[in-house]
Amino acid sequence: MIRVAVNGYGTIGKRVADAVTLQPDMELVGVAKTRPNHEAETAVRKGYPLYAAIEDRVHLFEEAGIELAGTVEELVEAADVVVDACPSGIGAENKAMYEAYDTPALYQGGESADLVDVSFNARGNYDEAEGADHVRVVSCNTTGLSRLLAPVEEAYGVEKARVTLVRRGGDPGQTGRGPINDILPNPVTLPSHHGPDVNTIFPDLDIDTLGMKVPATLMHTHSVNVTLEDAPDAADEVRDLLAEESRLFLIPERHDIDGAGKLKEYAYDIGRPRGDLWENCIWEESVSIEGDDLYLFQAIHQESDVVPENVDAIRAVLGEADRGESMARTDETMGVGLP
Numbered sequence: 001m002i003r004v005a006v007n008g009y010g011t012i013g014k015r016v017a018d019a020v021t022l023q024p025d026m027e028l029v030g031v032a033k034t035r036p037n038h039e040a041e042t043a044v045r046k047g048y049p050l051y052a053a054i055e056d057r058v059h060l061f062e063e064a065g066i067e068l069a070g071t072v073e074e075l076v077e078a079a080d081v082v083v084d085a086c087p088s089g090i091g092a093e094n095k096a097m098y099e100a101y102d103t104p105a106l107y108q109g110g111e112s113a114d115l116v117d118v119s120f121n122a123r124g125n126y127d128e129a130e131g132a133d134h135v136r137v138v139s140c141n142t143t144g145l146s147r148l149l150a151p152v153e154e155a156y157g158v159e160k161a162r163v164t165l166v167r168r169g170g171d172p173g174q175t176g177r178g179p180i181n182d183i184l185p186n187p188v189t190l191p192s193h194h195g196p197d198v199n200t201i202f203p204d205l206d207i208d209t210l211g212m213k214v215p216a217t218l219m220h221t222h223s224v225n226v227t228l229e230d231a232p233d234a235a236d237e238v239r240d241l242l243a244e245e246s247r248l249f250l251i252p253e254r255h256d257i258d259g260a261g262k263l264k265e266y267a268y269d270i271g272r273p274r275g276d277l278w279e280n281c282i283w284e285e286s287v288s289i290e291g292d293d294l295y296l297f298q299a300i301h302q303e304s305d306v307v308p309e310n311v312d313a314i315r316a317v318l319g320e321a322d323r324g325e326s327m328a329r330t331d332e333t334m335g336v337g338l339p
């Protein structure tokens with residue numbers, strides 16, 4: 001059994017913790033929190049051993065009547081691998097602790113690519129993570145682009161990818177985020193960090209990305225244009241190619257899903273935990289071929305698409321399964337793949 005610690009139990013961390021408990025080859029050693037809020041209580045209610053991320057705050061948990069299993073250092077020491085899902089920049093501060101206990105660490109997309117030995121996407125570069133001490137699971141948007149571009153590159157070759165990312169301003173729980181009533185080029189200069197980030201997975205891929213932020217919380221939306229080296233005659237061929245990928249969902253026209261709102265409604269209706277959509281959601285009718293150019297729209301659920309990738313990264317780092325085995329096991333246990 002792979003003993004997994006989760007340090008940073010927020011949007012990403014709590015989802016990764018839940019996914020780890022579903023894996024037959026993994027055991028959740030515990031999760032670390034800085035304070036005794038509702039998430040701490042829920043973790044305890046779920047039976048997850050709770051550790052204090054900051055030693056000086058142990059008394060806050062005691063005062064709140066929440067039993068602790070120990071401190072984060074004990075958690076890291078007891079684990080075979082730690083998933084750091086702390087806010088951007090805190091992972092970098094934690095690196096020395098993981099090194100002190102010789103525990104391999106997975107970081108999230110908010111950390112710099114320079115922090116780690118390997119940036120990771122299961123479909124893109126699974127094998128490169130084996131034996132690495134520090135691995136970064138790339139951000140939600142970069143995950144969405146990597147999953148899409150991997151099969152397209154393999155089948156047709158990518159001459160040039162151009163993507164405009166219309167990004168949600170904040171997650172539903174991030175009440176302090178904006179914009180509230182605006183549409184921002186963000187960043188206003190090119191490229192946004194996503195293109196260079198995709199190049200941490202596919203170093204030779206030619207890609208330009210433009211980022212925007214809008215007053216929405218549900219999902220990101222990408223407008224994708226890829227000039228292919230060897231384009232197929234018909235878009236149906238591309239649809240068939242994408243439909244074979246378990247983490248790409250081609251939204252059928254019959255579903256009458258016109259945006260992120262209905263996608264989330266669909267996720268709740270089919271019983272997805274927290275309304276999560278782990279798959280890229282690609283509008284089937286948008287997949288078009290114009291000469292050598294492929295066009296499509298996809299929506300990315302920022303809170304959850306990196307979760308199966310974190311599970312695969314755990315196995316990849318420890319060399320516990322090959323890409324196909326790991327992705328299949330993760331998909332089956334989590335229920336990845338939409339009808």
Ligand SMILES: NC(=O)C1=CN([C@@H]2O[C@H](COP(=O)(O)OP(=O)(O)OC[C@H]3O[C@@H](n4cnc5c(N)ncnc54)[C@H](OP(=O)(O)O)[C@@H]3O)[C@@H](O)[C@H]2O)C=CC1
Pocket residue numbers: 007008009010011012013032033034035037053054085086087088089090108109110111138139140171302303306
């Ligand atoms: N949300 C998103 O859309 C996505 C985020 N990411 C990346 O994932 C990472 C985490 O983001 P996200 O989950 O959204 O962030 P959240 O803020 O939702 O969760 C992080 C949690 O870490 C806890 N925390 C803060 N400081 C520490 C500390 N020193 N030690 C341990 N825990 C701490 C906080 O909880 P508390 O203080 O209550 O313990 C906080 O809730 C970032 O790198 C982000 O860029 C990647 C893909 C998508």
Ligand SMILES: O=C(OP(=O)(O)O)[C@H](O)COP(=O)(O)O
Pocket residue numbers: 109110139140141142167169170194302
């Ligand atoms: O990694 C994300 O998006 P990004 O790839 O646009 O940076 C997540 O949605 C978090 O973005 P945030 O930094 O706006 O919270």
